[in-house]
Amino acid sequence: MKLSTKFAYLMLVLVPYCVLLGYTIAVYPDIPEKLANNLPRGLIFLPAVIAAILPITYAAMVFFGGKYLKRAHYLAIAVPMDLGLFGLVVAVWLIKNS
16 A cells, blocks of 8 residues: 555544644633633643544554555544544533533
């Protein structure tokens, strides 16, 4: 598989992660100093920090494990990761609106 194709597959997971990171940064100034249960507002970045493992893992699979995967596997693995990342965007939105 060509390198450009590998980067295109990586973008399947990297773009939703960048959406999560960008949205988290965008809503940070609008959040009060303390969240529920007296937690600091900096914890809003926790989902984005933990979710960083998804694009890193997917990149390792695409670039180092590509000889073991078929093309259909790339999409089948990326879709649940994307759904999880968009779910985290919704979680950040819910925290912002609470």
